[in-house]
Amino acid sequence: MTDNVSKFISVLLLFPSASLWADTAVLAAGDMWRAEIVYEAMPGVSRVEPGYATPLPQGTTPAQELARRQAVRIDYDPVLVGYGDLLNVFWQLVDGHDGGGQYCNRGQEFVPTLLPRDDYQWRLAQVSLTRWQALHGRASRVSLWPDSQFTPAPEMEDWAQHHPWRFGVYAHRCGGWPVALTSQP
Secondary structure, eight states, rough: OHHHHHHHHHHHHSSSSSSSTTTEEEEEEEEHHHHHHHHTTSSEEEEEEEEEEESSSTTTTEEEEEEOOEEEEEEOOOTOOOOOHHHHHHHHHHOOTOEEEETTEEEEESSEEOOSHHHHHHHHHHHHHHHHHHHHOOOOOOEOSSEEEEEEEEGGGGGGOOOHHHHHHHHHHHOOOOSOOOOOO
């Protein structure tokens, strides 16, 4: 018994920053660069990786089979930040009325989409979508995909930080930046 405990403590000491209860979320907020910057600043988020989400073939319509969304995969510690907190930030990053893209980014690649990975996230995503619709008094244009695949885009990682001047011109021209987050009840 003591050997197992000492082995467990040794592993914890070797990897002190790794959470034992880490979780992952994938969200398509219409613009991977804005989402990456905002989510990286959240306490409890350990990594934000930009990429693309595509729906899995089973159960998709022909239009969805060609769809792809700019997305971010977020690794977070659910003890410090919950999936609901990530969704609250998502709704502040997107215009839920706009189903044609976000800001000056137009096309289906930029349409905001919720991409829950399990039943728990699915239920929270449905509740957040319903809540948004109730607050705004109309249907949202945000998609909710039951199954998707995330493909990382390492060439896009930290793009805004590597090109601050280009990102600044882009963000100023497109609007919606800087993002002023508010706490949600």
